[in-house]
Amino acid sequence: MNVRRLPNTGAPKLGSINEKFTAVILRTSNNNWAEIQFSKTQKGWISLNTSSTVVTTKKPIQVSDPIDNVLAGYKIVLDAGHGGTDPGAIGKDLKGKKVTEAELTLASAKAIQKAIEDVGGTVSMTRSTTAALNSNKTKDLAARAASSAKVGANAFISIHYNSASSSAEGLEALYYQTSSKKFATVIQKNIMKAVNQKYPNVKDRGPKHQNVMVLRENTVFATLIELGFVSNAKELSRINTDTYRQTVAEGVVNGLIEYYKK
Template sequence: MKRQRAFFHTLRLPRFRRITLPLLLLLVFTATSYSLVGRQTATVPLPGLVMIDAGHGGYDPGVMSNGILEKDITLAIAKQLQAALQARGIPTAMTRDSDIDYADSGTKGSSSKRSDLNKRLELTEIQQATVFVSLHINNSTLATRGGAEVFYSEQNEGTAELAAAVQSELHKIPQMSKRDAKPGKYYLLRNQEIPSLIVECGYLNIADERARLNTADYQKKLAEAIANGLDSWLQKNK
């Protein structure tokens, strides 16, 4: 049986883009729409659309510590991030808005994970996103301090600047350990043609940070910081 699939999409016009009546009429008569898992989605590309990916989900819990699951925290932060970007007039889409995965039925292990990641890449391309942000949580017994850190794709021009902008905003969160943005070789970064980030929002194995990550208040602070970094970069590159 095929695992459940779902897709959530929200579009808001950026505050820096003025839409005239002729342009609105043009959009109405030239835009087409299609159904993706029972939802209608506009195919008209808008500048600055951010695809938000809540890491893991469904069969894949991600890292775990003291009963706290990565997939739950990433989804909570993703929803807060979408709200924060919408408040800034930035169009968004999400790869998931519930506890689901995209693994093909009958697959196991790395094959299951690869099919899940490929679907997230496909959704990003379908939505004609201009920026991709995947949210994750770290867990390493080798880590002696916490902190959020941003990884970026080197092959896309301007992505290092985007990562630095987001990392700088994360540094402003009280009690945040200072880490540097750095290039990453992750599958989701290597296989994108748009500026792409993976944001590791903290470490579950660090007790005090684990406690903060599990609160709505801290999740909102993370989301607001990421949104501020994205917004400043988009404003400079619009």
């Protein structure tokens, strides 16, 4: 049974428990979910609709076999693309509101950071403010690529949004080194799985080989994920939402778990 961050089936998965797991119900939601303490440091929600035998008491009973923090020991660099004087691509949503790629990448990086940390992983952000790493573009990109080795990361994920014609749509994951092809493929597959569960028609543009500096000069498994087109007003209105960011974050975490645990 899945343990989720919020009491609904679309919320990011924190882990899972088996039928022998017993725990104290901390509180219940009006849609019949229960919040439980499922590890020493983590609380999460399970559906009581599907767990008649698992947790049926509000009395403190023992918490047995806490599940692992599945990404404990893994450090991921999250690189929110652009920033500073470089806004990246600029689009207008269906309401005519101007949105920059730089603000979208930072919001997504923060959502992905939280999702990774929720399952015990460690995140190093290349930027966590609106500022760039360096006002010189080449030096900025070099510093981002170099950060993987500097912090001793296992993997590097650069976050971007795409721009082309107003009808272009979908998501893709770039890789440069052949050794990163599998990493990009697994991350892309899991992002699309999560996104398509919620938004069935979003296009999968697949993993792609491309020569970009933050990938070429990286020393760890690296991918650059393009999470949708800011040039497409309809797509921009969907991707600039917390729900979309959460969904992508869930996909990234599932991808990292698949990549490291299989």
